[in-house]
Amino acid sequence: MSEYYFRTSDLSVGYGGKPLIHDIEIGVRAGEILTLIGPNGSGKSTILKTVTKHLAAVKGDSHIADASVNGMSYKELSKKLAVVLTERIKGELLTCYDVVATGRYPYTNTLGLLSQEDRDKVYAAMERVHAFELAEKDFTAISDGQRQRVLLARAICQEPEIIVLDEPTSFLDIRHKLELLSILRSMAKEKGITVIMSLHEIDLAQKISDKILCVRGDTIRYFGTPEEIFREEIINALYGIPQGAYNIGFGSVELPPPTGTPKTFVISGCGGGIPVFRRLQKENRPFCAGILYENDLDYPVARSLAAQVISETPFAPISDETYARALEAMKQCETVICVPFPIGDGNRRIADLIKEAEALGLLQEERSETHAGA
Amino acid sequence: MTKTEKTARLAARARYLAVFIGLIAAFAVITVWNINSGSVRIPVKEIARIIFLREGEQMNIIWKLRMPRIIAAAVLGGGLALSGFLMQTFFGNPIAGPFVLGISSGSKLFVAMVMIVALRYVNFVSSWMMVIAAFVGALIAMGFVLLAARSIRQMSMLLVAGIMIGYICSAATEFLITFAQDSDIVNLHNWTQGSFSGTKWEDVRFFSILILGCLLAVFLMSKPIGAYQMGESYAQSMGVNVKRFRVILILMSSLIAGCVAAFAGPISFVGIAVPHLIKMLLKTAKPILVIPASFLGGGVFCMFCDYLARTIFAPVELSISTVTAIFGAPVVIAMLIRRHGEKS
Known part of the structure; x- marks a missing residue:
C-alpha cells in the first residue's frame, strides 16, 4: 500500500x-x-x-x-x-x-x-x-x-x-x-x-x-x-x-506600479500609507515610500507599487545611513505627503524628516478622512 | 423528508397515473372508433362479437382489412415516437427525429431499390428483405448525418443536413419509381408517401415482434438513457460506457425507424411531436416514464391521424404524413418558440 x-x-x-x-x-x-x-x-x-x-x-x-x-x-x-x-x-x-x-x-x-x-x-x-x-x-x-x-x-x-x-x-x-x-x-x-x-x-x-x-x-x-x-x-x-x-503576505495581487523617477515622497506607517499608494498608482505618479520598517503593514504594498522604497530593519532605530538616503530621495521629489502615524523612540528620526520636508516647503499634510477606511 | 416534499412526490405520481390512464383510455376509444368507421359502418356490439368470437357478417372487413391496419398504426406509430425519442436523446436536440434527419427517406430509398430489383427478377419480396433494406438505408442516412454533425457542431446545421439528405433520398426514390413503370410497383408510389393501408397479417406479426422487442430493450435501457440525457461527461462519470452506449442508441433508433419506414413509408412529425407532448403532460423527461408513454402516445396519434386520413375525403385517402404534419408541425413550432423564449 x-x-x-x-x-x-x-x-x-x-x-x-x-x-x-x-x-x-x-x-x-x-x-x-x-x-x-x-x-x-x-x-x-x-x-x-x-x-x-x-x-x-x-x-x-x-x-x-x-x-x-x-x-x-x-x-x-x-x-x-x-x-x-x-x-x-x-x-x-x-x-x-x-x-x-x-x-x-x-x-x-x-x-x-x-x-x-x-x-x-x-x-x-x-x-x-x-x-x-x-x-x-x-x-x-x-x-x-x-x-x-x-x-x-x-x-x-x-x-x-x-x-x-x-x-x-x-x-x-x-x-x-x-x-x-x-x-x-x-x-x-x-x-x-x-x-x-x-x-x-x-x-x-x-x-x-x-x-x-x-x-x-x-x-x-x-x-x-x-x-x-x-x-x-x-x-x-x-x-x-x-x-x-503578487503579494505573498496578503496572498493578493497588485496592478503594475507607475514607472520613472519618483515625483512624490510618502512618509507613512501602520497601514495608513496604503490608500495613498493606491491613489498615486491610479494617478500614474511614480513615488518613493519611506522610511518604512520591513514589518510595517505599508511595506509590502509599497514594494509592489512604489518606484523606490527606503526601508529599515524591524525594531532597530533608524540608522544615519538610511536617514541620509531618505533625505536625498525626498529632495529629488516635487511633493511630500505625510500620513500621520505614531512616532516613538525607534522611529524618532521620522519627525526630523517631516521637519526637513516642511523646511523645503514640499510638505502636504494628508487629510486623515481620506484614509479613514484604510 | 418534509411534508411539502411528500405532497410534491404524491402529486407527481398522481399526474403520471392520470397520463397513463388517459393514454390507455384514448387508445381503446380510438381503436373502437377506427374499427367502427369506414365505408361500412359496424356497430360496437357487432365489433366485440367479431373480435372475441370471430363470427359475424362483417368479419372479413374487420379481420382482413381494418384490424391489421389499426395494429400497424398503433405499433408503427409507437415505434416512430420511440425512435424519435432515442434520436433526441442521442443528439441532445428536441427536434431530432427519423423524418427530419432524413433517416426515414434513406430507408425509403433502399426499400424501393430492393423492391424494384426483387420484383423484376425474383417476383417476391419478404418482410425480412424489406426490413433489412430499410435498416441499411437508415444506417447509411444516419452515417451521413453523423458525418455532418461531426464537422459542424451547430445543432441547426445538423437538421439542415438531415433535411437535405431526406430530399436527396426522396428525389432518388422518385427517379427510380418513374423509370420503373412496372405494374407491380404502382403501389410503391402510395407507400413512398406514407400509408398504413394494405397491411397484411404476416407483416403485422413480423413488425409487432420486432418493434415490441425493441420497445422492451429500450425500456430496459431507461437507466443509461436517463444518465445520457444529462450530457456525455456526466453519464460517463455515473459509470456509463458512453462509446458503447452511443453505438447502441444509433443502431436501435435506426432499426426502429427503418422497420417503420419499411412497412408504412416515411411519416412526418410523429417522432418529434409525440415525445414532446408526452414530456409536457408528464412534466418530466425521465425515460422510464417517457418511453412507454411515448409508445402509447405515438400509437394513439397515428391511429387518430389514420382515421382522419381515410375518412375525411372518403373514398379518397390522404397520405398519413399529410395528416400527421397538420397536427405535428404546429406542436414543433410551438415548442421551438417556447424554447427560444426560455433562453432569452
Whole structure:
C-alpha cells in the first residue's frame, strides 16, 4: 500500500495521443485537498479530465488506493470518484432533487428506481450543502451559486472517495465561493474524502489546499505544499507576472506600479500609507515610500507599487545611513505627503524628516478622512 | 423528508397515473372508433362479437382489412415516437427525429431499390428483405448525418443536413419509381408517401415482434438513457460506457425507424411531436416514464391521424404524413418558440 491514496505515475495527458503535459508525478493522501493552479489554457482541465477518465491517458496511469484507473471500468470508477464539471448539465424538466438523485446511479437497480435509502441519502446530501429548500425547484431556474451547490450535493450522494471539481468557484460571488470551499474543507477533514480541483483564485487555493500543483508549459512546474509553492518567484514565474505583482503576505495581487523617477515622497506607517499608494498608482505618479520598517503593514504594498522604497530593519532605530538616503530621495521629489502615524523612540528620526520636508516647503499634510477606511 | 416534499412526490405520481390512464383510455376509444368507421359502418356490439368470437357478417372487413391496419398504426406509430425519442436523446436536440434527419427517406430509398430489383427478377419480396433494406438505408442516412454533425457542431446545421439528405433520398426514390413503370410497383408510389393501408397479417406479426422487442430493450435501457440525457461527461462519470452506449442508441433508433419506414413509408412529425407532448403532460423527461408513454402516445396519434386520413375525403385517402404534419408541425413550432423564449 502506497502512502498516497491517489497518485499518478509517469502520467502524460493530451489529446489525440499527443502529449500536452508529461511526467506528471503527484501523490495525495486520503482527505487531502489538491488544487491545480496555473494560467488559462495551461492544461489544468486536461489533467482533471484524464484523472476522471473522460480522456484516455497518453502514457502512464493514475492509481486510486493502488487500483489502476486505466484498468478500471467506468462502473467501478463511478463508485470511487465523483465529478463537478464546468460543463452545463443538459436534460430537461429536472428539479434540483432529480439532479442530485442522479448521483445514486451507480447504486440503483437495473431500471434506476430509487429506494427509500437512496432518497434519504439524496436529501442528506442536499442538507449537507444547504440546498435542501431547492429540492423541488427547476434546475434551470436557480442561480449559479445554488447550481454549484446542487452539483456538489450530486457528487456527495454518489458516495465517492474522491471528488474532482473543475473550477468550481467560477461565476460565484465571494460569499458563495467561501461557502463552497468550506463545505469541501469540512468534507475532506470529516469524511476523509480526497478533493482534487482547479482554481483560478490563488489566494483561496493557498488557504484551502494541502497540496498545490502548478501547471504551465509541457511539464509540471511545481508540486508541493502551499508553504513551498506560494513564494513570489514561483507565482510570478507560473503566471508570467512581473515582480511585485503578487503579494505573498496578503496572498493578493497588485496592478503594475507607475514607472520613472519618483515625483512624490510618502512618509507613512501602520497601514495608513496604503490608500495613498493606491491613489498615486491610479494617478500614474511614480513615488518613493519611506522610511518604512520591513514589518510595517505599508511595506509590502509599497514594494509592489512604489518606484523606490527606503526601508529599515524591524525594531532597530533608524540608522544615519538610511536617514541620509531618505533625505536625498525626498529632495529629488516635487511633493511630500505625510500620513500621520505614531512616532516613538525607534522611529524618532521620522519627525526630523517631516521637519526637513516642511523646511523645503514640499510638505502636504494628508487629510486623515481620506484614509479613514484604510 | 418534509411534508411539502411528500405532497410534491404524491402529486407527481398522481399526474403520471392520470397520463397513463388517459393514454390507455384514448387508445381503446380510438381503436373502437377506427374499427367502427369506414365505408361500412359496424356497430360496437357487432365489433366485440367479431373480435372475441370471430363470427359475424362483417368479419372479413374487420379481420382482413381494418384490424391489421389499426395494429400497424398503433405499433408503427409507437415505434416512430420511440425512435424519435432515442434520436433526441442521442443528439441532445428536441427536434431530432427519423423524418427530419432524413433517416426515414434513406430507408425509403433502399426499400424501393430492393423492391424494384426483387420484383423484376425474383417476383417476391419478404418482410425480412424489406426490413433489412430499410435498416441499411437508415444506417447509411444516419452515417451521413453523423458525418455532418461531426464537422459542424451547430445543432441547426445538423437538421439542415438531415433535411437535405431526406430530399436527396426522396428525389432518388422518385427517379427510380418513374423509370420503373412496372405494374407491380404502382403501389410503391402510395407507400413512398406514407400509408398504413394494405397491411397484411404476416407483416403485422413480423413488425409487432420486432418493434415490441425493441420497445422492451429500450425500456430496459431507461437507466443509461436517463444518465445520457444529462450530457456525455456526466453519464460517463455515473459509470456509463458512453462509446458503447452511443453505438447502441444509433443502431436501435435506426432499426426502429427503418422497420417503420419499411412497412408504412416515411411519416412526418410523429417522432418529434409525440415525445414532446408526452414530456409536457408528464412534466418530466425521465425515460422510464417517457418511453412507454411515448409508445402509447405515438400509437394513439397515428391511429387518430389514420382515421382522419381515410375518412375525411372518403373514398379518397390522404397520405398519413399529410395528416400527421397538420397536427405535428404546429406542436414543433410551438415548442421551438417556447424554447427560444426560455433562453432569452
